[in-house]
Amino acid sequence: MQEDVKNAETQTGNPVRSYPNSIQRLARYFKAVPADEKIADLADVLDRDRRIFAVCVVDGSAMPLGIIRRDKLFPLLGKRFGWDLMGNRAVREIAEEAPVFPGETNIFSVSQFLSDALRDGAPEMGNSFIILTGPDGRFTGMLSFQDLSNYFVDMTNRDIAMASLLQERFLASADELSAGEIRVDAWSLPAKGVGGDFYFIKNLDENRFFAALCDVSGKGIAASLVVSMVWGFLRADTLSEGLAGLIADLNSSIVSTFHMEKYLTGFFIICDSAKHQLQFADMGHSHNVFLRNAAINNLEKARVNLPIGVEPDIKPAVFRTGIKSGDALLIYTDGITEQDNPAGEEFGDERLLKLARRCLSSGEKLDRLLVPALENFRKNTPQRDDMSCLFFRF
Numbered sequence: 001m002q003e004d005v006k007n008a009e010t011q012t013g014n015p016v017r018s019y020p021n022s023i024q025r026l027a028r029y030f031k032a033v034p035a036d037e038k039i040a041d042l043a044d045v046l047d048r049d050r051r052i053f054a055v056c057v058v059d060g061s062a063m064p065l066g067i068i069r070r071d072k073l074f075p076l077l078g079k080r081f082g083w084d085l086m087g088n089r090a091v092r093e094i095a096e097e098a099p100v101f102p103g104e105t106n107i108f109s110v111s112q113f114l115s116d117a118l119r120d121g122a123p124e125m126g127n128s129f130i131i132l133t134g135p136d137g138r139f140t141g142m143l144s145f146q147d148l149s150n151y152f153v154d155m156t157n158r159d160i161a162m163a164s165l166l167q168e169r170f171l172a173s174a175d176e177l178s179a180g181e182i183r184v185d186a187w188s189l190p191a192k193g194v195g196g197d198f199y200f201i202k203n204l205d206e207n208r209f210f211a212a213l214c215d216v217s218g219k220g221i222a223a224s225l226v227v228s229m230v231w232g233f234l235r236a237d238t239l240s241e242g243l244a245g246l247i248a249d250l251n252s253s254i255v256s257t258f259h260m261e262k263y264l265t266g267f268f269i270i271c272d273s274a275k276h277q278l279q280f281a282d283m284g285h286s287h288n289v290f291l292r293n294a295a296i297n298n299l300e301k302a303r304v305n306l307p308i309g310v311e312p313d314i315k316p317a318v319f320r321t322g323i324k325s326g327d328a329l330l331i332y333t334d335g336i337t338e339q340d341n342p343a344g345e346e347f348g349d350e351r352l353l354k355l356a357r358r359c360l361s362s363g364e365k366l367d368r369l370l371v372p373a374l375e376n377f378r379k380n381t382p383q384r385d386d387m388s389c390l391f392f393r394f
Helices: 008-012 039-048 070-077 082-086 107-119 145-172 220-236 242-258 348-362 366-378
Strands: 031-034 054-058 064-069 100-102 129-133 139-144 183-189 197-203 208-216 264-272 277-283 288-292 295-297 319-322 328-332 387-393
Touching (some): 039 070, 054 139, 064 070, 064 129, 139 145, 145 197, 183 197, 183 366, 220 242, 242 277, 288 348, 348 387
Parallel strands (some): 031 054
Antiparallel strands (some): 054 064, 129 139, 183 387, 264 277, 277 319, 288 328, 328 387
16 A cells, blocks of 8 residues: 555656746645545555655546545544444545645635635635646645645745845935034834834935935835835935925825825925025924924924825925024934833833933933833833934034
């Protein structure tokens, strides 16, 4: 009998080919048994080789008829008189149905089919196996539902790692400021490896620079796609139409791409150190503080702008304010201030402002103070949201 449990390639006489993104490349089990073989003989083979978790039952032409799983066969034989009653019967009598797919079927198509079947409560779609066939309909291999699930978990983890690496590169590529004596502390920490918060800094000439801090709706890979698009847009735009033109064009790109299913809030600035002037546009962000002599000075905003991506056409209001040596601008996302501790208390704006004022008096970098302060505050409470901030000292 042991010679009758064969690999799929031996059954068909042809090498089994797999293509990129085809389900065949995920096949892990290739053993097949003729339909008329005895159950006892199959059990003997499985007992000798514990690496075989399932076999495919095939007819004389290697066409699949069903599967036999180790975890179901031995409990069946272990029942009272199980060997006596079942041992001499043909394996076809206990073969269970399983989904059959051509090996060249796209992995995602198989996954969608199984997801739909599980959602619809198909009884045969439990913790089972998938049978694969070649162009001639002959058995070419099997995989378990868990194998398919593991593939998507691994793929997601790889995608998250790549997206995280790209975001690290984005942030690392921010320009070093060349506008006079202006300093900036920049920091970002995603909640899920990748996220929707990011900052952007670009020198326009020796006296002017552009900067933005944005918070994309959602988290994870979906948000990181928006981040990548916005970052590329900001890197490519020359700001030839000014701050209002850049924001309007960015809004059009976001709306046309994501059809108002994704949006972002953001605070955008152009700073001119020679003219001692700051242009800014608050696009529904609101988390910013302008400090003069360590006291809060509210930036004048006659009209609040909508977030980017919620309306097809926008005309953002851009404001200006003078800046003096010693002034500071703190821009941050709500992930910082809304982080809670085990008692349910939020970190809040006041703690953040206290750290900013300390930096102004001591010259320390904000992130050097903020990171341990947040860790000590939240203790074992998970990070709830992405966190980012820009702290400009003029």
